[in-house]
Amino acid sequence: MAPNPRPITSPQSSTLADVLERVLDKGVVIAGDISVSVGSTELLNVRIRLLISSVDKAKEIGINWWESDPYLSSNHKQLQETNQRLLERIEHLETQLKTLQGSAEIEEPSPSE
Numbered sequence: 001m002a003p004n005p006r007p008i009t010s011p012q013s014s015t016l017a018d019v020l021e022r023v024l025d026k027g028v029v030i031a032g033d034i035s036v037s038v039g040s041t042e043l044l045n046v047r048i049r050l051l052i053s054s055v056d057k058a059k060e061i062g063i064n065w066w067e068s069d070p071y072l073s074s075n076h077k078q079l080q081e082t083n084q085r086l087l088e089r090i091e092h093l094e095t096q097l098k099t100l101q102g103s104a105e106i107e108e109p110s111p112s113e
Helices: 016-026 055-060 075-107
Strands: 028-038 041-052
Touching: 016 055
Parallel strands: none
Antiparallel strands: 028 041
């Protein structure tokens, strides 16, 4: 008797929502390296690491970088304000320094005198 050439299929069909639910529940890791070389000289090396999971699953495996990222927290506005004040202070100090340098050049006698 000849073997059956038809592939065995599952009687259940999965919807996109079912597949997405399974992926987020279990998590998926995609990893790869891309390297561009000319001769023996490496010009570019890109390492790609991608994790797709739910927030609960990520926390379960110890990934929670978004909790300490200042751009994703309420401290972001406070950091922006502090940064703006520091930039204004630097600009003020640079202006004072230019003024002092300009007055020092005027007070120095020229070498021809």
